Amino acid sequence: MTLHRASPEALFKILGDPTRRAIFERLAREGELTVHALTRPSGVSQPAVSKHLAMLKAVGLVIDRRQGRETHYRAEPSALAPLVDWIGQMGAFWNERFDALEELLKRMDQ
């Protein structure tokens, strides 16, 4: 469960970066990983990976867990829900507009 819901705009922005998206996808696929494990094959520096993780964490897409000297990160895909909801809201918007379009077309007859 995520405690807060990020806006669709924030989620699109955070996930619009291919490196961040790759990190998130890897965590979603492989489960919990440390910064070191995430850094190794990525070709991205560790500070950069840490920065991306902080941004993903800020919108609730990753959760961290401290264990000894290492922090473990995992994906929280349910934080993506606002994106799905957003598309649903667009559907409601267009259905209402379609109703208004049909009303207009009827008036154009008169």
Place this chain on the structure above:
Amino acid sequence: MSETHAETQTLVIERDMPHAPEKVWRALTQPALIAEWLMRNDLEPRVGRKFAFRADPVPNWNGVIDCEMLEVEPPARLAYTWSSMGLESVVTWTLTPTQAGTHVRMEQSGFRPDQKANYQGANYGWRNFLAKLEEVLASFD
């Protein structure tokens, strides 16, 4: 009469309307008529033309949708970009004549951040990511 497919990357709304395609086309392309059912606008059905839809601003949204006309094929096909809140998509209208009038289809697709530099050349396609999104969500239910 009405069908909505609210998938993660494409939104499709279709309706049969008892009006000729030419008439529906006018309602989709004349600013004064568009304003009656959609939003205030300065749309001009000319490829490459930039225009905007304007609604009353609400908290967190300035009410402006920036667009560029992509396709104009009267009275059958109209497509324009739809950019708002940092997200860009493409709205495509398809009008197909039927015995009773017109089958109207609206597709809004390609939702993505409008900062193009962010994803160009990326190994991970944004589109593919969205396609997988529902799958991922379902697996975590």
